[in-house]
Amino acid sequence: MPLAAALALGAFAAMPGSAFAGVIAPDSPATPQADASFTAYVIFGLVVLVIVVAVLAALLGALRRGSGAAEPDHRTRGTAGIQRRVGMGLGVAVLVLFVVAVVLTENARDVSASESSVEPIEIQVDGQQWLWRYEYPEATDTSDGYSAETPFSFYELVIPVDTPIILDVSSVDVMHRWWVPALGRAVDAVPGEDNEFSFIAEDEDVYEGRSTEFSGPGFATMRTQVRVVSAEEYATFLEDRIAGIDEAREAVSEEAGVAEAEGEAAATEEEAAGAAPEEGQGE
């Protein structure tokens, strides 16, 4: 019996999680990691179902058998042998579940460098009350990997398809959690610590996500979106971001210059206005 259960579990573990998507699992998985997570989700969902049904059936059976019985005066007790056998059976079941869980966890973990020939892209993800900031590596690599014109975006993360993505998730204020179910695991954003998560998105699409770590009054609004695009679109996106940042910087500089000039003019007028009454008083 334990062997049959182990074989059944193994068969389920071998099936892709996407086979169950839309039935009792959440969004369709879009990465191999998410696929493994969904498979685990389904297997252990069935385990829960079996446990609940088995206990209910046993309980109802015992109640039904007992409800019409005469006053029993015997003192039957579970012998040590029965207890030991049940305990060992449960122990074996737990061991099987543990092994299955470890295998699924290894599949659902980060991608290794050997899984793709494409150079991975490392993106800094910072949670802050109550939005996400994504900081991309600059297209032209510099010595430290980032430059003064590092492109960034808020709310929406754009990544290329079929490319290993490494997210360095952190927080600049309180704890948050980055979670896009279709891409894989949830990642805590802890202030002062980098929490790394890597994955490869296999389909061009838009995926919704949200924080699930309570972070204050705006917590319910802390959502995010991941747009998976082609490599060309990704390059264009970065160029647009850099261009946009340059434009914004210039606009800010111009505004600052105008403001400075206006400030100087206003100060001169004030000085002039301040001097006039004195002259008047002198009269």
Add this chain to the structure above:
Amino acid sequence: MTPPVQGAARPEIVSEDIPRGRPAWIELVTSADHKDVGRMYIATSLFFAAIALTELVMMRIQLAVPENSLMRPEIFDRLLSAYGVTALLFFAIPLAIGLFSYVVPLQIGARGFALPRLHHLSYWLYLFGGISVYLSFLYRPSEAGTIALPPLSDDAFSSGRAVDAWIVGVGLCLVGFVIFAVALIATVRSSRAPGMVWRRVPLFSWAGTVVSYTLLVVGSIMVATLVMLMVDRHFDGVFFEPGEGGAPLLYEHLSSIFLAGAYISVVIAAFGAISEILPTFSRQPHFGHSTIAASFVALAVLAVLAWMQNMYAAPIPIGFFYFAMLMALAAAIPAGLIIFNWIGTISGGSIRLRAPMLFAIGAIVLSVYGLAGELAQSVIPVAWQVADTGVAWGDTHAALIGAGVLGGFAGLHYWFPKLNGTLMGESLARISFWMILGGALMMIVPMQIAGVEGMPVDVSKFYADEGLGLVNALATLGSVIFSIGFLVTMANAAASLRGGTRTGPDPWGGSTLEWFTPSPPPVHNFDLVPDVRSGEPLADIRDAIRRRNVRWTPTPAVATEPEPEPVAAVGEDEPAQGETDRPVA
């Protein structure tokens, strides 16, 4: 003349200068008798339960429709922050402590708590802890969430006195629990009846002992954690300050240890009560007394060691997660053994589905549903998908409502005759039971469906484009039905205090020593504590009486020789004090 004879001094009754008795309520609140302290714990826990239910329903009403603007997010967060500690620390654990306080000394044949003043002090610390948290509603309560995780609860993000009141309130309450634990452990270790070795200690008392050791450990840890948080907030401490050598993760570890211990304490307390009720209402002895007792210990140890199962998204090496997962999965072994032995106990018995039994069965069903879900969530990739979503919320609430509410009420209905000398109303109990069970399931299942769709816990609103309007509306309706069912039991208890059917010392035919003494028991509990020779001392006494009555049957008139004097059989108990007053099952 004959001198008058000096007679012997006669006794006199002097009625002058004797102070009048104090009002009953003053006697109650100043009494260190374990029964009075237990009653105060139970009454206060039910009062706080009413507050928690109000908060729950208010939060659910806010979530009844998408993008509801009925309540500002800050108000929702205040209710959320108070609800968590009220439901767990001010209701579920104190209700268990109240029952332990009242019943354990009676079960083990003790005349009271070994440290009665400490026991009494523990209640007042708990009460003032609860009051401290709620007094903050007069100015501004905490908005830092269920467990006040820093940095959100640090001074930088939660200035003012709001979080301070929360810390002081929770800290006082926990110090009270730790003191209770010390007093109960001392009692069970030092005051057991003659012959009551550990293998004969009733399972509810076993549960009380295991819960006490658990609270002693995790309660102390959380008190120290709260002190560190206070130091961070007001004395330039850096325990949890990121960037200054501190680590917010440290708080998460310590609070998770506490939550794991508190959670399993509620479950074990309910399991202890269920383990007393099932044999009584199926007229069977325990199928495996020692196995259940050992399983309580194993469950507490494994559940606390699995504290990291709630932290799988944190930046921690995977090896630690595997350890937590193994501990959590291993907890299924003692839990499974307990359930197996319960089923073995009632199987083939003469089942009486009275109110305590009904609540016990409901508690098993809902607890198993919740604990099986927790088992699945202990698997790392599953938790990555459902942690802190409606799925996790549903499992936790199923286990805690199953254990804390249905299990607690099973115990309340079972021992109410002992507390008050009257039975609780059976009809109201059945109405309450079905409303609680049905309402809880109507609240939990839709929330789990919402969780599968990605709805997090603790949010003050959800969006219309998520398509979760119907399930949230159902969950709100379920919370209202659940709350009304809960209030029916409270009303039933209040009505039965004066108007319930009066009963004798042993209305259910129990097998443990609390049913040996009158209901309610005298101050000193027992005039005479019998020797204990098995795990079911009252069943032994009944057997002895039955054997004696058989032996005393008059012989037929044809007998030619006089009947010899009956000789006590070897090993038979001496007739116990007051035994003729006891009903014989």
